[in-house]
Amino acid sequence: MKKTLKHLLAMMGLALSLLALPAWALSLDEAKDQGLVGEQVNGYLGIVVDSPDSALRSLVADINRQRKEAYQDSAKSAGVELRIIELRIGQRLQQKAAPGHYIQSQGGSWQRK
Numbered sequence: 001m002k003k004t005l006k007h008l009l010a011m012m013g014l015a016l017s018l019l020a021l022p023a024w025a026l027s028l029d030e031a032k033d034q035g036l037v038g039e040q041v042n043g044y045l046g047i048v049v050d051s052p053d054s055a056l057r058s059l060v061a062d063i064n065r066q067r068k069e070a071y072q073d074s075a076k077s078a079g080v081e082l083r084i085i086e087l088r089i090g091q092r093l094q095q096k097a098a099p100g101h102y103i104q105s106q107g108g109s110w111q112r113k
């Protein structure tokens with residue numbers, strides 16, 4: 001009984017700590033405002049800083065995974081290659097980037113908008 005109660009309390013503590021993670025995690029807007037990430041020409045998010053921490057790498061990977069899924073759905077619906085959708089959305093995202101945010105040039109370098 002005591003082991004079950006201790007296990008249950010430990011699991012509840014873990015669940016509560018996981019719920020609190022988003023409050024500590026860096027958001028996409030914060031990462032862009034801080035100049036840590038920027039919009040690439042291919043429609044995906046890129047890391048601007050030289051030494052990203054694991055939280056930033058994880059944020060970028062998660063966002064890019066979600067974007068790729070959405071791009072694949074759009075390409076399938078439109079009957080075009082994925083690359084076409086990626087480039088079109090990349091252009092739109094760069095156009096919509098706020099002043100001061102980073103965008104990637106065709107040559108691959110980062111520049112502030």
